[in-house]
Amino acid sequence: MRLGLVGVAAAAGxxxxxxxxxxxxxxxxxxLRELRPETAVQRFAAAARDEPWARLGRALAQxxxxxAGPRDVAAAVRELESIGRSDGPAELRAAAWMALARxxxxxxxxxxxxxxxxxxxxxxxAAPPGHLWGELATVRELQVRLAAGLGAPAExxxxxxxxxxxxxxxxxxxxxxxxxxxxxxxxxxxxxxERIWPAVEAALASDWPLEYDQWLTAGELARRVGxxxxxxRxxxxxxxxxxxxxxxxxxRLRLAEVEATGGAAAxxxx
Amino acid sequence: MISRIKAxxxxxxxxxxxxxxxxxxxVARRAHPAPHREARVVLRLVHGLAWExxxxxxxxxxxxxxxxxxxxxxxxxxxxxHLWSMWVKTRLVGDNPPxxxxxGRGLSAEDTFRHFEPxxxxxxxxxxxxxGSPLAAVPWRETFVGGLRFAPAYLALxxxxxxxxxxxxxxxxxxxxxxxxxxAPSEGVADFDAFRAWCEALARDARVAPIVAAGWQWQALxxxxxxxxxxxxxxxxxxxxxxxxxxxxxxLALLRGRWSWADVEPRAGAELxxxxxxxxxxxxxxxxxxxxxxxxxxxxxxxxxxxxxxxxAVLAEAEFPVKILSPPLPGPEDERxxxxxxxxxxxxxxxxxxxxGIARRSPHRPxxxxxxxxxxxxxxxxxFNRAALRLPAVREAPVADELVDFVPRTExxxxxxxxxxxxxxxxxxxxxxEIHRLASRGTEPRRSAEDFAVDVxxxxxxxVRSDLQRMARQQMLRSRLLxxxxxxxxxxxxxxxxDDEGLWLRAWVRQVDQDLWSGHRVRSxxxxxxxx
Numbered sequence: 196m197r198l199g200l201v202g203v204a205a206a207a208g209x210x211x212x213x214x215x216x217x218x219x220x221x222x223x224x225x226x227l228r229e230l231r232p233e234t235a236v237q238r239f240a241a242a243a244r245d246e247p248w249a250r251l252g253r254a255l256a257q258x259x260x261x262x263a264g265p266r267d268v269a270a271a272v273r274e275l276e277s278i279g280r281s282d283g284p285a286e287l288r289a290a291a292w293m294a295l296a297r298x299x300x301x302x303x304x305x306x307x308x309x310x311x312x313x314x315x316x317x318x319x320x321a322a323p324p325g326h327l328w329g330e331l332a333t334v335r336e337l338q339v340r341l342a343a344g345l346g347a348p349a350e351x352x353x354x355x356x357x358x359x360x361x362x363x364x365x366x367x368x369x370x371x372x373x374x375x376x377x378x379x380x381x382x383x384x385x386x387x388x389e390r391i392w393p394a395v396e397a398a399l400a401s402d403w404p405l406e407y408d409q410w411l412t413a414g415e416l417a418r419r420v421g422x423x424x425x426x427x428r429x430x431x432x433x434x435x436x437x438x439x440x441x442x443x444x445x446x447r448l449r450l451a452e453v454e455a456t457g458g459a460a461a462x463x464x465x
Numbered sequence: 466m467i468s469r470i471k472a473x474x475x476x477x478x479x480x481x482x483x484x485x486x487x488x489x490x491x492v493a494r495r496a497h498p499a500p501h502r503e504a505r506v507v508l509r510l511v512h513g514l515a516w517e518x519x520x521x522x523x524x525x526x527x528x529x530x531x532x533x534x535x536x537x538x539x540x541x542x543x544x545x546x547h548l549w550s551m552w553v554k555t556r557l558v559g560d561n562p563p564x565x566x567x568x569g570r571g572l573s574a575e576d577t578f579r580h581f582e583p584x585x586x587x588x589x590x591x592x593x594x595x596x597g598s599p600l601a602a603v604p605w606r607e608t609f610v611g612g613l614r615f616a617p618a619y620l621a622l623x624x625x626x627x628x629x630x631x632x633x634x635x636x637x638x639x640x641x642x643x644x645x646x647x648x649a650p651s652e653g654v655a656d657f658d659a660f661r662a663w664c665e666a667l668a669r670d671a672r673v674a675p676i677v678a679a680g681w682q683w684q685a686l687x688x689x690x691x692x693x694x695x696x697x698x699x700x701x702x703x704x705x706x707x708x709x710x711x712x713x714x715x716x717l718a719l720l721r722g723r724w725s726w727a728d729v730e731p732r733a734g735a736e737l738x739x740x741x742x743x744x745x746x747x748x749x750x751x752x753x754x755x756x757x758x759x760x761x762x763x764x765x766x767x768x769x770x771x772x773x774x775x776x777x778a779v780l781a782e783a784e785f786p787v788k789i790l791s792p793p794l795p796g797p798e799d800e801r802x803x804x805x806x807x808x809x810x811x812x813x814x815x816x817x818x819x820x821x822g823i824a825r826r827s828p829h830r831p832x833x834x835x836x837x838x839x840x841x842x843x844x845x846x847x848x849f850n851r852a853a854l855r856l857p858a859v860r861e862a863p864v865a866d867e868l869v870d871f872v873p874r875t876e877x878x879x880x881x882x883x884x885x886x887x888x889x890x891x892x893x894x895x896x897x898x899e900i901h902r903l904a905s906r907g908t909e910p911r912r913s914a915e916d917f918a919v920d921v922x923x924x925x926x927x928x929v930r931s932d933l934q935r936m937a938r939q940q941m942l943r944s945r946l947l948x949x950x951x952x953x954x955x956x957x958x959x960x961x962x963x964d965d966e967g968l969w970l971r972a973w974v975r976q977v978d979q980d981l982w983s984g985h986r987v988r989s990x991x992x993x994x995x996x997x
Binding site for chain 1: 579607609610611612614704705706707708709808811860875876877878879880941944945946948949950951952953954955956957959960961966970971973974977978980981982984985986989993
């Protein structure tokens with residue numbers, strides 16, 4: 196009896212939560228991007244039961260509920276794995292593996308790097324050829340592998356040498372994100388500037404606009420390897436784009452220094 | 466008889482109905498004055514700056530905005546300062562926020578992310594209300610004093626800008642002109658040594674407290690003195706070579722052993738803070754803003770440490786001439802403290818004041834955006850800040866004559882590692898409790914600085930670690946919010962057979978960076994390495 200009442204209440208809630216046009220799943224995604232996972236769960240639940248995108252959406256929204264516990268996470272993982280292993284459309288399977296990777300990374304009490312990396316690899320394999328999501332998965336896979344090595348600089352340095360310097364990435368955004376991860380990982384591992392510099396060049400060549408601190412990181416590395424023209428270009432870009440920043444005075448000094456040396460700045464480790 | 470009774474009843478009833486209708490009409494007219502009834506859009510702007518001068522200055526600017534936009538009416542509400550946090554949270558949780566409201570105060574970063582509209586691409590284009598001004602071609606983002614790279618306007622963890630400042634607040638010493646004339650050396654007190662000597666003379670000869678602080682302002686002064694000694698230390702806390710890393714970097718560097726309280730720079734910083742804190746009134750860490758103003762106006766203190774916001778109140782109450790001084794800092798030539806000074810410091814731009822944003826739920830977001838652009842346009846911002854005796858938030862905007870001494874110094878080098886890190890509550894709490902060790906009177910500052918460093922260092926490290934652990938957890942929660950945003954967008958589009966490639970890609974690129982370096986890296990240093 197009590198269970199029946201709960202069922203009726205849940206159904207009523209789902210009906211109330213769903214705008215009256217029958218497009219429950221679409222409204223579920225809308226609720227999710229508006230950061231209302233409770234509403235999203237109800238709307239996905241009200242959508243057709245066998246609609247695979249709604250199943251995926253419901254699992255995803257469930258782990259984002261404010262009081263989601265290990266059981267919710269475990270149930271979502273099972274559902275996402277089942278969708279990922281299904282013979283559904285490639286995009287759907289890739290999305291399921293991507294969602295699963297994020298669950299392993301940010302919804303566990305401690306991140307499971309190996310599981311997250313494996314899920315990103317499966318997302319990359321599942322994505323249709325040339326699809327953006329395959330490229331996102333490549334970048335994220337590198338990010339979780341680097342995260343696993345953050346605690347030990349020697350391990351991170353060894354891993355850094357094994358990173359593919361020319362991944363098959365077509366888009367400027369993903370090429371930049373990938374190479375910028377390499378640049379900062381190299382700096383965190385305290386590698387010599389000369390070893391990191393090719394990654395900076397690859398990031399600069401990606402056609403993705405650098406922002407704020409990135410101009411200074413690139414400029415400082417360029418100065419240290421003696422690439423005065425590149426350093427000056429980075430400093431000038433920073434001064435032009437952020438003329439009110441508190442570092443403007445220091446950057447002007449750096450610019451004057453590289454302009455005066457004309458490429459003769461002594462290389463040094465960061 | 467019956468018909469006579471009936472007639473009088475009808476007359477009575479009609480009179481009652483007429484009276485009720487008249488009362489209703491009168492109340493409705495009061496609740497919705499004429500312009501509101503005709504308005505296409507009623508914007509509600511709410512803040513917690515219940516100072517009369519500020520409210521009147523906003524009123525004037527808002528009336529001018531209404532004249533420029535027929536059909537738009539702006540209602541201003543000033544919530545009393547002490548009620549602001551409770552009020553704003555209730556309105557946001559109740560999903561009934563005003564259209565334009567203050568960002569930051571009383572709200573967490575998550576609250577801001579959930580409830581405020583990112584200003585996004587509008588910031589990259591020139592502010593249309595700047596047409597014909599010196600900033601006509603400058604992107605809106607770059608028209609603010611100090612830029613828009615600080616909380617609460619900009620939240621680094623989300624890499625989004627949610628608000629724009631309408632005023633700037635700088636920290637100054639308000640000096641009693643009579644005491645200054647009687648006791649100051651003839652060459653003035655702009656030089657650090659002369660200033661220090663004047664403070665000694667005031668305590669000895671005038672028998673007044675040299676400095677009283679209004680509220681928490683002493684922390685900002687302590688930061689300024691401390692960071693003058695740690696400019697070079699900051700270079701050792703800059704793994705990504707950004708030339709002025711945020712507070713999280715010195716915190717991580719401390720845990721990684723890249724610096725410690727045994728180093729000369731933080732010792733010199735503590736010594737300098739000790740030198741200055743000795744001149745503050747007893748119990749300054751617990752003093753409220755009004756205590757400081759009262760003591761200064763009663764001539765029980767020679768100087769009041771506070772910001773621009775108190776100028777109108779001081780000028781109205783003080784019965785003596787008031788001089789405005791910038792707290793003098795030691796230069797590279799200073800015998801005791803000069804060796805660690807890299808160069809004169811810029812004034813930190815974190816003093817942006819009255820930062821306003823737009824509620825995500827507002828049905829009038831385009832009009833609200835126009836209002837923010839109007840209030841932060843070159844001419845309007847200068848004009849209403851002049852009326853309110855505040856500093857403009859817009860760069861190169863003309864400043865009222867009374868405020869010339871408050872203009873922040875924008876030339877110079879970045880400050881060093883601060884004593885009180887932003888967004889590190891445990892560190893703030895510890896140092897607030899322990900700072901009295903630096904202020905102890907009758908002892909040598911050098912000794913009290915050493916005591917401070919020795920006694921506080923282990924607890925400081927523990928507080929830094931616990932704050933970093935909290936930050937790592939917060940980053941995890943913020944990552945989840947960002948995931949909902951981009952997965953909702955991209956998976957939703959794919960499910961509907963739409964192609965949305967690129968709409969959320971810029972935010973995604975930033976999130977990859979933030980997840981690794983602000984989340985996992987901080988967790989790795991503060992949790993995993995601590996456990997080993």
